[in-house]
Amino acid sequence: MNKQAITSETLSTEDKIRQAAAKVFVTKGYAATKTRDIAEEAGINIASLHYYYRSKDKLFEIVIGESMRRFSRSMDEIFGSNQPLHVKIRQFVSIYLDIFKENPQVPNFVLSESQHNPEMVSRLLRNEKSLSFLKKELKDLAEQGIIRPVHHAQFILNLMGLTIFPFVAKSIVSYKLELGDEEYAAMIEESRDLIPDMIISYLYLKKP
Amino acid sequence: MNKQAITSETLSTEDKIRQAAAKVFVTKGYAATKTRDIAEEAGINIASLHYYYRSKDKLFEIVIGESMRRFSRSMDEIFGSNQPLHVKIRQFVSIYLDIFKENPQVPNFVLSESQHNPEMVSRLLRNEKSLSFLKKELKDLAEQGIIRPVHHAQFILNLMGLTIFPFVAKSIVSYKLELGDEEYAAMIEESRDLIPDMIISYLYLKKP
DNA sequence: GACCCGTTTAATCATTTGATTATATTAATT
DNA sequence: AATTAATATAATCAAATGATTAAACGGGTC
Numbered sequence: 001m002n003k004q005a006i007t008s009e010t011l012s013t014e015d016k017i018r019q020a021a022a023k024v025f026v027t028k029g030y031a032a033t034k035t036r037d038i039a040e041e042a043g044i045n046i047a048s049l050h051y052y053y054r055s056k057d058k059l060f061e062i063v064i065g066e067s068m069r070r071f072s073r074s075m076d077e078i079f080g081s082n083q084p085l086h087v088k089i090r091q092f093v094s095i096y097l098d099i100f101k102e103n104p105q106v107p108n109f110v111l112s113e114s115q116h117n118p119e120m121v122s123r124l125l126r127n128e129k130s131l132s133f134l135k136k137e138l139k140d141l142a143e144q145g146i147i148r149p150v151h152h153a154q155f156i157l158n159l160m161g162l163t164i165f166p167f168v169a170k171s172i173v174s175y176k177l178e179l180g181d182e183e184y185a186a187m188i189e190e191s192r193d194l195i196p197d198m199i200i201s202y203l204y205l206k207k208p
Numbered sequence: 209m210n211k212q213a214i215t216s217e218t219l220s221t222e223d224k225i226r227q228a229a230a231k232v233f234v235t236k237g238y239a240a241t242k243t244r245d246i247a248e249e250a251g252i253n254i255a256s257l258h259y260y261y262r263s264k265d266k267l268f269e270i271v272i273g274e275s276m277r278r279f280s281r282s283m284d285e286i287f288g289s290n291q292p293l294h295v296k297i298r299q300f301v302s303i304y305l306d307i308f309k310e311n312p313q314v315p316n317f318v319l320s321e322s323q324h325n326p327e328m329v330s331r332l333l334r335n336e337k338s339l340s341f342l343k344k345e346l347k348d349l350a351e352q353g354i355i356r357p358v359h360h361a362q363f364i365l366n367l368m369g370l371t372i373f374p375f376v377a378k379s380i381v382s383y384k385l386e387l388g389d390e391e392y393a394a395m396i397e398e399s400r401d402l403i404p405d406m407i408i409s410y411l412y413l414k415k416p
Numbered sequence: 417g418a419c420c421c422g423t424t425t426a427a428t429c430a431t432t433t434g435a436t437t438a439t440a441t442t443a444a445t446t
Numbered sequence: 447a448a449t450t451a452a453t454a455t456a457a458t459c460a461a462a463t464g465a466t467t468a469a470a471c472g473g474g475t476c
Contacts, residue, residue, distance in 0.1 A: 032239035112320040114379040165369025
């Protein structure tokens with residue numbers, strides 16, 4: 001029972017709708033999601049949905065906004081801390097692997113909807129901190145001869161790409177390489193060490 | 209004029225439809241694409257679209273099937289050749305960077321639609337060769353002590369992730385990191401060497 | 417010119433879909 | 447109990463959408 005019971009007994013209608021919307025939007029994408037799907041998933045009437053959130057658009061922006069900000073903030077926290085860079089790298093990979101193992105469809109959802117609606121990105125992330133301190137940290141470490149010089153965007157792209165890609169490409173890759181779910185999951189688990197190892201070994205001129 | 213002229217003068221209606229469909233599907237995704245969008249883009253009547261391709265679904269499968277197989281085959285060709293592994297790695301990155309620079313929306317399109325419809329992947333890629341020879345090559349090189357032992361799926365995932373991710377994440381990353389189009393393109397160009405360098409330096413125990 | 421066949425078009429259909437309205441129900445307050 | 451405000455529901459609307467139909471068009475063949 002549990003989840004079902006909690007959903008229908010303890011949550012307010014408003015929350016039930018938001019939860020259901022998140023589930024359906026993330027699974028099917030904005031365009032393929034019908035307001036009726038959400039209402040059914042939430043176990044409520046379509047009109048209630050419009051009563052709480054004025055439109056499908058509004059509801060969608062709340063859902064994807066939450067996803068994007070959660071993503072964005074964890075990143076700022078990790079790279080804004082004062083640990084050594086190589087620790088931050090391991091933290092990033094480990095934290096995001098855990099998040100995505102719980103929500104494997106979210107990365108594709110966010111990336112896909114962002115591409116279809118780029119100005120939404122700027123609107124929803126407007127107040128989020130930037131990663132400019134990372135730029136400085138990389139520059140300083142490079143000047144001290146600890147790491148090789150590298151554009152901070154290169155660094156972020158490679159780190160994110162390695163971490164996220166296994167989740168967005170699972171259907172295709174697991175088919176092409178004939179891997180079962182368990183084997184695929186085991187590989188992702190392996191990458192918890194492999195990704196940081198690879199990046200650190202490339203980046204650092206003297207091993208940290 | 210050129211492209212426009214070629215489209216409306218020399219192409220058959222059938223080809224105009226397929227080209228228009230590819231453009232619209234890739235840009236907006238399956239669910240958000242209306243048959244009227246395609247007809248308008250192709251400069252033809254909606255009924256003609258149904259005359260040549262029985263339904264929106266059929267047309268879509270042709271378009272995405274072409275994308276997926278083109279992707280899949282280039283990969284098989286590169287890794288099926290008999291060049292040294294480190295050359296194949298550089299080839300892979302360089303070839304795919306060129307493809308995606310021309311069609312930056314395709315990776316997101318294929319990945320996103322694949323996730324929403326996983327059995328489509330198996331149906332469309334049914335007859336494509338697998339990458340099993342790569343598995344053997346990695347195993348052999350590892351046994352000879354040339355490279356470190358690594359799961360072939362790890363290898364493919366990391367290589368693809370590094371190459372593809374900059375294209376699927378452009379909206380978000382360029383916003384968060386405040387990069388203009390030119391700067392972003394320059395970074396991708398940098399990665400033509402950086403990605404292979406990083407993978408090779410991690411993989412090879414003695415430099416090749 | 418008459419006929420035929422592949423193609424194109426305008427008009428239309430049935431269903432789906434986001435949204436609204438008017439009514440009912442519930443819970444709290446007096 | 448009566449009143450009121452918040453919430454939920456059934457019924458319905460107008461627009462959008464995938465698909466079809468029947469008629470027109472065009473070019474080749476006899």
